[in-house]
Amino acid sequence: MNHCLHPRAESIIQTSGREDVCVGDPSRVRGHIFAGFPYLFFQPNMETAIELLFFMGLIYWLFPNFFTEGISRINKMVDIVTNRMFDVFNKFSPRESHQNDSLATMSNLKRFSSEQKNRRKLTKEAEQKARNNHIFEIKENAPPVVVPKRRPMMGLSCYGCTPSSRDSLVNQSAENFALKNILDYNPKASRYGFLQRTFKHLAQNYELKKFDYPQCAGLVLGNERVKYAVEKTAVQQYKDSNSDDSDFYAQLVTNNEKRAKRILHDMRSTLSDFLLRFTSWLLCKLLPCFVSSIVVHPGHIEMLQKAGKTNLPLIFLPLHRSHLDYILMSFILLNNNVRSPLVASGDNLRIPFFGSLLRGLGAFYIKRRIDPVMGQKDHVYKAVLHTYMNECLKAGHNIEFFLEGGRTRTGKPCMPKYGILSVIVEAFIDGIIEDALLVPVSVNYEKLVDGNFVREQLGQPKEMETFGNAIKGIWHVLNSNYGMIRVDFNQPFSLRELIKTFNSNGRTTKAPVAKMLKSNPSTTSLYGTDVVSDEHKTLVENISKHVIYDCAQSMAVMSTNAVAFLLLNRFRNGVTVDQLVDAVDELRVDLALVRRDLGFRGDSLDVINYAIELLGPGLIRKERLNNEEIIKPVAMLPNVIELMYYSNSLTTVYSLESVVATALYSLDLSRGSVYRDDLVDAAIELCDILQYEFLFCKPCQSLEIMIMDCIDDLVIRKEIFIYNNQNAEDVQKSKRIAQQFDDSSDEDYCPAVEYKLNEKATDYLIYLRSVLRSLVEAYATTAFTLEKIIGRSLIENELVGDIMSEMKKQLADGSLLYPESVSVDPIKNALKLFQKWDILECHSEKRLRLYYLKDSQDNATSINTLYNRINKFKTSSSSE
Structure with missing residues (x-):
């Protein structure tokens, strides 16, 4: 039995069969106390303990006076030792509320001397008086916040968008399940023989369910879509050549057919059941070398197993944090008898040996980068990609891809890219598949296996994946400790139901246009707009944002x-x-x-x-x-x-609360109060500025209502405000509820609600404000530096370099407070925002992006206006 109190013990990794067993749990020491102190210190067998007790009884019968004095001394010694044990135990015992019952049970085992018993009798009245006072306080004061002891069931689908899916596949008792460590496989001796127990991982792999993974590449080139794309491209090339030679047209057709064949050869997956099993066995040996556990919720696995029996394709949509993500996904699914998916991977991973290995594990390779102009004309590539994915779906394959496109460099979810999802949506709309079940997935690491992205965030170019770098990375990983990995599979929900909800009653456009935030995806990736049809663009955008939001909330x-x-x-x-x-x-x-x-x-x-x-x-x-x-x-x-x-x-958890706190300090607080409408408008304006950083709400929610609910929550839980006119607030709440059912409610009916600042909550507001302060600083400095391109243009690398130089200068003179503001990602997101606001223009040619100001904004006044628009959230009108 393990009594280790080291912080890296299994207790803080929540993989125990019993959730209430953790560091210092009395249930782990209770058995020793019952067995008596001889057994506690020497731990002989039970027969020796009985003989010792019989010998002590014989001495007491022969020499009662001598033994009474000895017993008295032993009692004092036992009291001292016991008290010291409890002091040590209390020092290391958890503070969680669910431990109290166990502590009480253990205290009942404590041996009390006669003096202690008398002391308890004398203090009985005092204890009764204290208990009565406590009951009085409970009656008079508000009840304390009760924290649920059960682990929440994360990742349930949206009730508003997918009510039928929400009620399916879920085991109501799933919240009671203990988390499961995938690496912890211990076969029972009663069920397995000696050889199976000795070679347990081989036996485990042998017992896994066998799936058939049909190869679909041979069906692509004969598809009408591909043939039409080849002919369309050849016709366009023939017209551009100004040639009248029919043989030349035939040659163009042949060349495009060969190109389609090369594209398919480079793209295809060769998913193999044998290679999956072999890799699973290998991972069982290697993963424990650098991670302590890979934890999943059994309720999530149960949902996936039920979903796999529906014969509908499962579309896994994980957040992308590490190259280990897709390997872990296939490893977990395989070891829980769920069909492994085909994985859309960037062609940068098509490197010697490892590229072929990943292809055999389900990877199919697509272009990471493509010219946005030429990409629209590359009909052959788009047709091959669409057709290959459609054939895989018809063959019964599950699909996995990353909506973010690449790995997040900041730890926050990236804005979604819509291209690959649009293929799935069009496959459903065209009737190629009856339905599909979307499965958002959240993966989190105690320590990131891929190292860090500091070089890239400081403006240095990304190191390309090579065979040598891969070998070095694997060697480094195997000799390091990365703690625990947690994977949460959200509840699968029907694509058919979600599309029906979005298309019915204009739900996605119900909120006022001024309160909706629209952002554009990347235009430089095949995950982006180049394969998204304009007809379904809004629908795909809403689905993508809903999935990313769900993933972030369930992490x-x-x-x-x-x-x-x-x-x-x-x-x-x-x-x-x-x-x-x-x-x-x-x-x-x-x-x-x-x-x-x-x-x-x-x-x-x-x-x-x-x-x-x-x-x-x-x-x-x-x-x-x-x-x-x-x-x-x-x-x-x-x-x-x-x-x-x-x-x-x-x-991401505190983003909306931080928006409210930051917006509050941008207003005039000289009166010590603020109007609710002013605060909400300022918060919406800040959300508009940070729209490329966060998804503040789901597409089916109103941002304005989410902000007001956030304010109400801060008022109730943190008491940041004191109402100046409570009646007006009650009326406003009633109005807000009524607006959800009736859009014709009178906007001017309610009087203005005024909040009075609670000075006791100032420290908490400053803490909340600091959450987004570095981003606001980065955006404000980016706007300030645009003065350098007045009347000129700069390529992206030079412009970003100038902005970072300005940031370092301001950091040195104290204008910037947060060093993490000096980072590439928020700078590029700010440039995207200024493009959307029609302040910047960006011209792309090959892989170069050239930035210049629009004619109407190409002056110092416009840049200063832009800077002040953002900088007001950086500075404060009140002292902190």
């Missing part, structure tokens, strides 16, 4: 995410261990109230020590100040960018 929060988030946003200047423990406890309560699952359990002190050890001294350091240990984040370049990556998993 479990890891220990490294929690510690990095608190240190960067709340304790940037350092914090004591006790204060950080209290902050983690508070964070756990907040996450439980919004039903976000945690990737850790146990005492917060152990969780913190474990996370600090995993992140390493390069990101978090410990110092001694006045005989007290201080924990500080390394908040300087380049380390802070990597720490920000882990923090950003929680930034």
Whole structure:
């Protein structure tokens, strides 16, 4: 029996068969206490213990006086030892509420001396009085917030968009299931023989369900779509050549047919059941070398197994954080008897050996980059891609692809690319498939296996994947520790039902146009607009954003995410261990109230020590100040960018609250109060600025209502405001509910609601504001630097370099407060935003992007107006 209290023990990895067993759980030591102290310290067999007790009884019968004095001394010794045991236990025991019952049970086992018994009698009246006072306080004061003890069932589909899917496939008792570690496979001795137990992973692979994976490449070139695309391209090339030679046209047709064949050969997958099983066995040996566990929820696996029996294709849509994502997906599905999917992969992974290996594991390769102008004319490539995917769907293959296109470089979900999903949607609309089940997937790592993206965020070019780099990366990974990996499969929902909901009653355009945020996808990737038909573009956009939002909401929060988030946003200047423990406890309560699952359990002190050890001294350091240990984040370049990556998993949770806090400080607070309508309008304006950073709500929700609900939640839970006119607020709530059913409700009926600031909540508001402060700084500096292209143009790399130089200059003189503002991703997103606002123009040729100001904006006044529009959220009209 393991009594290890080390923070890396299994207790904080929540993979135990019993969820209530964690570090310092009394149930682990109770057996020793019942067995008596001789057995506790020496642990002989039970017969020896009985003989010892009989010998002690014989001495007591022969020498009663001598033994009474000895017993008295032994009692005192037992009391001292027991008290010391409890002191040690209480020092390491968890603070969670569900431990209290176990502690009470253990305290009943404590041996009390006669003096202690008398002391209990004397204090009985005092205890009764304290109990009565406590009951009085419960009656008079508001009840405390009750945190649910059960783990929330994450990833259930949207009730508003897919009500039928929400009621299907789900086991109502799934919340009671303990999490499952995929790497933990221990065959029972009663069921398996010696050889099966010895070679358990081979036996496990042998027992897996065998699936047939038909090869579909041979059906593509004969398809009418491909033939038509070949002829259309040849006709266009023939017209452009100004030639009248019929033989030349025939040659063009032949060349395009050969090109279609090459495209298909490079694209196709060779998914093999044998290779899947062999790789699964190999992963069972290699994964424990660098990860402690791969955790899934059994309820999620059960939903997938039921969905696999519907004979509908499953479309897996995971967030993309690491190259390990698609390998893990196939590994988990295979070991739970769910058909492995074909995986859309970028052609940058088609490298020697590893490219062929991934192809055999289900990868089919598509172009990562394509010229946006030429891409629209590449009818052959588009036809081959569409046809190959359609044939795979008809053959019964499941499909997996990443809506984000590439891996996130910031830790936040990226804006979706719509191309591959549009193929699935058109396959359904054209009747090629009856329906499909979409499965959003969230993957989170305690420590990112791919290393970090600091070089890229500082403006250096991405290193291309090569065979040598792959070998070096694998060797480094196998000799490192990356903690736990958590995979959450959301509830599968019907594509047919979702499309029907979006198309009925104009649901997607019901909210006022001024309150809707529309963003454009990438135009430089085949995941982007070049394969999306204009007819279904809005529909595909709404589905994509819904999936990304669902994935972000169902992602479990890891220990490294929690510690990095608190240190960067709340304790940037350092914090004591006790204060950080209290902050983690508070964070756990907040996450439980919004039903976000945690990737850790146990005492917060152990969780913190474990996370600090995993992140390493390069990101978090410990110092001694006045005989007290201080924990500080390394908040300087380049380390802070990597720490920000882990923090950003929680930034999405607090993004809307941070928008409200930031919008609040952009208003005039000299009166100590603010009108609700002004606050909502300012929050919507800030959401518009950050539309390429976050999805603040689902497409089926109104952003305005989400902001008002967020304000109400902050008022109730955090008491940031005191109402000046409560009646008006009640009327406004009634109006908001009525508007959801009747669009004709009177806009001017309610009086203005005024919020009075609660000074006690100022620290919390500043903490919330800091969550988005680095992004606002990056956008404001990008707008300021546009002055450098007045009357001229710059290619993207030069413009981004100038902006980063300006950021470093402002960081040195104190104009910028956050070093993580100096990052490429928010700069590029800001440039996209300014394009959408018709301030910038971008001309793309080959792989170069040339930026210049629009004629109407090519002056200092327009740039200054743009800068002030953003900078007001950076500066504050009130002192903090």
